[in-house]
Amino acid sequence: MEPESPGTPESAVTSCYRHPKVESYVRCTRCDRFICPDCMHAASVGHQCPECVKEGVRSVRQARTAFGGRISTVPLVTYVLIGLNVLAYLGELVRPEIVDRFSMLGQGLVGPDGGRYLWQDSYPADFSAEGVAHGEWERLLTGAFLHLPPVGGGFGILHIVMNMLTLWNVGRIVESQLGRARYLALYLLSALGGSVLVLLLAPDTTTVGASGAIFGISTAYYVLARRLGADPRAVNRFMAGLLLWLVISAAVTSWQGHLGGLLTGGLVALAFAYAPRDRWRALVQAGVCVLVLGLLVVLVVGKVSALTG
Incomplete structure (x- = not known):
């Protein structure tokens, strides 16, 4: 060498x-x-630098649910919604006047003593008007996060317990099928739809509860299950029980809110379930949500104009 x-x-x-x-x-x-x-x-072969790893992650197509949502293993939106409802209920216990101020009400009167009265076209000068028709539009959504106070034999506690149990059992399934963004849109639109039907049919009635939103979520569960080919006997029994409770609710709760949530949730769920499975699917789904929101706003504006005209 x-x-x-x-x-x-x-x-x-x-x-x-x-x-x-x-x-x-x-x-x-x-x-x-x-x-x-x-x-x-x-x-898979050798090693890569951090920049190439990030570039590779961006180029990998994200996994999606059957209806176009991002797959998530934690039902975060359901947890947050339950937490908000529980926090609102605790707030009611500390300050009961929250229910009077933020419950769903089309129009009503507040007396000089702070008492609430049914609406009448002619009222004393020391009375004041309240409700959606008089500028309190936030009631359309805030009422869906309130529940009956714990009076009358504890029915108020049963009210929130039953709603939250249903949201826990059904909401987690629907969220896993739709993804977080679509699920949240469904929940809020269903809640709004329930309040709008209350405004249209019973504007003088004070209502609280997440039942409208939960009826919408439950209807979506039925629509999505049928679209996925689930056992029709099981889902039909579920829907029959839901409709039975709708009939019973006519005597004990606000059936208008329940029916409004059911119809709105069903319409949105149909759009999510049967939108074409191509690159336009997300746009079609979002477009239907915007149209439903627009329809609800038009109905509210029209009813408010009729009440105040």
Whole structure:
């Protein structure tokens, strides 16, 4: 073996492209840059640098549910909605006047003593008008997060307990099928639809409860299950029980709110379930939600105009 010539240069020292002071002899299999052990990410072949890993993640198509939503293992929206309802109920216990101020009401009167009275076209000067028809539009949604106070043998507690149990059992399934964004849109539109029907048919009635939204979620469960080919006998029994409770609710609760949530939730669920499965699916689904919202707003504006005209 011949000795190395004095003029031969020493071998170049290579370093990590992100940490120039760290020697490295391993290259990224995608960009061919040198990387140190702290920058190495195991790949199917060799190692990759952090930038190539991020680029690869962006190029991978996100998994979707059967109805176009992002797959999530934690029903976060359901947890948040239950938490909001429970927090609102605790607020009612501390300050009962919250129910009077934020419950769903089309129009009513407040006396000088703070008492609530049914609406009448002619009322004393020391009375004041309240309700959606008189500028309190927030009642259309806030009433859906309130429940009956714990009076009358504890029915108020049963009211929120039954609603939250239903939301826990049904909401988690629907959220996993639709994804978080679509599920939240369904819930809020159903709640709004229930309040709108109360405004249209019983504007003088004070209502509270998440039942309208839950009827919408339950109807969506039925529509999605049929679309996925679930056992028709099981889902039909579920829907029959839901309709039976709608009839019973006519005597004990606000059937208008229940029916409004059922119809609105069913319409939105049909759009989610039967939108074409192509690149336009998300646009079609969003468009239907916007149309439903627009229809509800038009109905509210028309009813308010009739009440105040």
